[in-house]
Amino acid sequence: MINNTFEVMAEESARIQQKLLKGLENVLQVGDVETGVTPHETVYQDDKIKVYHYKPTGGKVMPAPVPVLVVYALVNRQYMMDIQQDRSLFKKLLEAGNDLYVIDWGYPSKMDKYLTMEDYILGYLDNIVDFVCKRTGNEKINIMGVCQGGTFSFIYSALFPEKVRNLVLMVTPIDFDTRDGLLNVWSKVIDIDLMVDTMGNIPGELMNFGFLWLKPFQLILDKYVGLLDNMDDPNIVQNFLRMEKWIFDSPDQAGETIRKFVKDLYQENKLVKGEFVLGGRRVDLEKITMPILNVYGEIDHLVPPYSSCCVEKIVASKDVTTKAFPLGHIGMYVSSRSQKDLAPLISQWLADRSIVPSDTVGEVKTERFTSHRSPRISKGITKDAKQKGHRRVVGPKSLPAS
Amino acid sequence: MEEKSQNRIDVTARLAEGQREFWDNWMKATIKGTDAVQSMWREQVTPDMLTMWSQTWLKSSIEPFVGKEPSEGVDGIVNKRLTEASTIYNNLFAFWTKGNQLLAQLSTGTAPTTEKLKEIHDQWIKEYQTVIGSLWGISPSRDAEKTARTFQSTTTASAESGWRFMEPLLKNMEELPEILTRISKGDTGAGNELTGLLRKNYEATLGKLLGAPTMGYFREFQDKINHTADAYVNYNSALTRYFVPFYQSGMGAAEKVFQRFSEFNGKEVTPETFNEFYQFWWKTNEDVYGQMLGSADFTELLGEVLQQGLTFKKHLDDLSDQFMRFTNLPTKQDMDEIYKTIYELKKEVRSQKRSIKDLEHRLETTVARTTPIASKRIVQKPS
Secondary structure: OHHHHHHHHHHHHHHHHHHHHHHHHHHHHHOOOOOOOOOEEEEEEEOOEEEEEEOOOOOOOOOOOOOEEEEOOOOOOHHHHEOOHHHEHHHHHHHOOOOEEEEEOOOOOHHHHHOOHHHHHHHHHHHHHHHHHHHHOOOOEEEEEEOHHHHHHHHHHHHOHHHEEEEEEEOOOOOOOOOOOHHHHHHOOOOHHHHHHHHOOEOHHHHHHHHHOOOHHHHHHHHHHHHHHHOOOHHHHHHHHHHHHHHOOOOOEOHHHHHHHHHHHHHOOHHHHOOOEEOOEEOOHHHOOOOEEEEEEOOOOOOOHHHHOOHHHHOOOOOEEEEEEOOOOOHHHHOHHHHHHHHHHHHHHHHHHHOOOHHHHHHHHHOOOOOOOOOOOOOOOOHHHHHHOOOOOOOOOOOOOO | OHHHHHHHHHHHHHHHHHHHHHHHHHHHHHHHHHHHHHHHHHOOOOOOHHHHHHHHHHHHHHHHHHOOOOOOHHHHHHHHHHHHHHHHHHHHHHHHHHHHHHHHOOOOOOOOOHHHHHHHHHHHHHHHHHHHHHHHHHOOOHHHHHHHHHHHHHHHHHHHHHHHHHHHHHHHHHHHHHHHHHHHOOOHHHHHHHHHHHHHHHHHOHHHHHHOOOOOOOHHHHHHHHHHHHHHHHHHHHHHHHHHHHHHHHHHHHHHHHHHHHHOOOOOOOHHHHHHHHHHHHHHHHHHHHHHHHOHHHHHHHHHHHHHHHHHHHHHHHHHHHHHHOOOOOOHHHHHHHHHHHHHHHHHHHHHHHHHHHHHHHHHHHHHHHHHHHHHHHHHOOO
16 A cells, blocks of 8 residues: 555656646746726726726617716726626626726825725715716716725715616625624724824735735635646636736725725724714715615625625615625626626616616606706706707717717 | 171171071971961862962961061051952952852752842842952052942942842743743643733833933934834734734644544545545634634734734834934925825815816806897897
8 A cells, every 4th residue: 555655646746747837837928917808998087096988899789778887996906807808797798788887996105195985985986977977978877886886886876866877786895793704803903093094005915915814724825726736727827817916906095095984884884873974974875765786795705795785674775686696705706607697687687777768758858967067066957958858879879088 | 907808797697697587487488388278278178268378378478577567657558458469369269159159059940039039149249349349459549449439339239220120020030930831831821921921021121111201302212212112012022922823723723634634544645535635624724713813812912913013113104204304305294294285285176176167057057048038139129
């Protein structure tokens, strides 16, 4: 048996060495990995924030395309949802006929340490929504919020329900009072005031370090051991490197924003209690009346299911669809399950709620939103708005760049 | 001529007599010195032996020449200084020997108590003072001797202050051997106690010094240095406690893995079995560490480490800024002021832009509202 064991070990060792050599060759040849592969153009920029418009692929045509604005989190980069050709949620949504706009929050520098949540939600996000509305000629648009971006979108929808037609939430933390996730547990003991006063912006490297320690052995060790077994396949190496690039591509967090986010949400859970105030305005969840699609992962270690699944209980909306997938946080974007089931679910759900009924044209006409005017500043509908009427769009249209 | 011859005979006789006396005294001195040594040799050897021997030999050697009573005046002083000078080396040797004897009291197999150490310390200081005191006999003047003796009294006070600084440290270290023994036996809680002990020592000694108020021209700068050093110690102390649960979890996981490993005993070793073992190994560690990372104890330690680490960084940044002020480069504070100003200016510009757009729109609306009326009036004007 001893001889047999040595023979087996020797064979295995030789096999691994061959794999490693081939893998090394693949790694050296792979070059710079591409991410964010679906064609898009920059249509808006404000400071470091950009908005990309993803060009329709000419697939299924929707009768009245209400654009979808994707609001990603600040803690990572949005190209995760477009990481590679065969794992792109954006591509699937485009193929289903959606008109997609995506926010790129950029990389905050030290100069941005004073940016607040008000600046992000009441400033940047509101301006972007106004821009998309104006560009597409819509009074309201669909918003798809992902993770922390979902929390922002949720808050925005409560403050500006008149601008949001449908709200899609993906793996979005709403109720932070749970011990199911390590982030929720650890955030209770973090002196965020001291952290922000000392560091200013919270470095992306620090955030990464914390995320790695949520599952240390899997993320620091097993992931790479798994790669060893498949290093001889160049496609697997490329896919791995794309994911690796995204995982460690974490922007710094603007100090004042993360201060409020951790204090008011993670530590004091003010949002679900109805005590969350933004820009002097209390975020009243009863104002959320638009249809909501709430999607979350059942094995999500970053945003535990408890944190996401409370939405239907706390909003006034009568049309709330909650859907759980047996996936983790990242799996929601890149798994084959998400490609097969999630994208069609979102597209169909939006399509069912984005068509403007013909007998409500008159109403829509009176609700027509004209540019330059923010509902916060003035009320009432101008004659101009009534005269212009609502354009009923059939088929995809190309809009002039603003 | 006879007188001259008689004089030459007298001088020669006196010289011979003097030589004969010197030789007699020399013999007496040598015999007395030898007797003294031989008598001492028969007794028990003690550290003072050399001192006693040299003093005895000196006395017995010089006495025949100068008599029992040393003369007064310059002769007496010089004689005294010559004889006392040679005793310095004897005193130093005696001090060294006694010091070794005192230290020998420490190695009795058990850790000495603070009281025992104080006793040894006091004895040593006393011997030291004796040695120093013996030096003053060769001072060039009485004033110099007085100054030297005043200095000697201050060294006594310094020694006492030094002891007061060390005493709490030594008192706390009495627990050290027991803690080290428990650590070697695998008691992981003892690790925590060790860091706590070091922390106690720090707070009783250097910590007090660093926390004391500073004075003088460089008061603020010194304050920053002291606070940074204190913060660093606190951070290290917290970090040491922080790693204890990692060690404990590692040991716990290793135990589980070992139990499972024993199940592989006798089985054929293949890549599949090794893979199975590896999967079990990392998943077991993941579970154990996962539980530890979510526990209340670890969370508290995490909060403590972050708190101390950030406090240390804050002080270090302040200190760095202080150094930067010596150069021509902008400090962190300067840059923060600039960033804040830029941020507020941008916000103001956005607000103004929004207001301008709103005013433009109102203007457009007003114009649009008034224009049809104006046209109507024009149309209805009589021709």
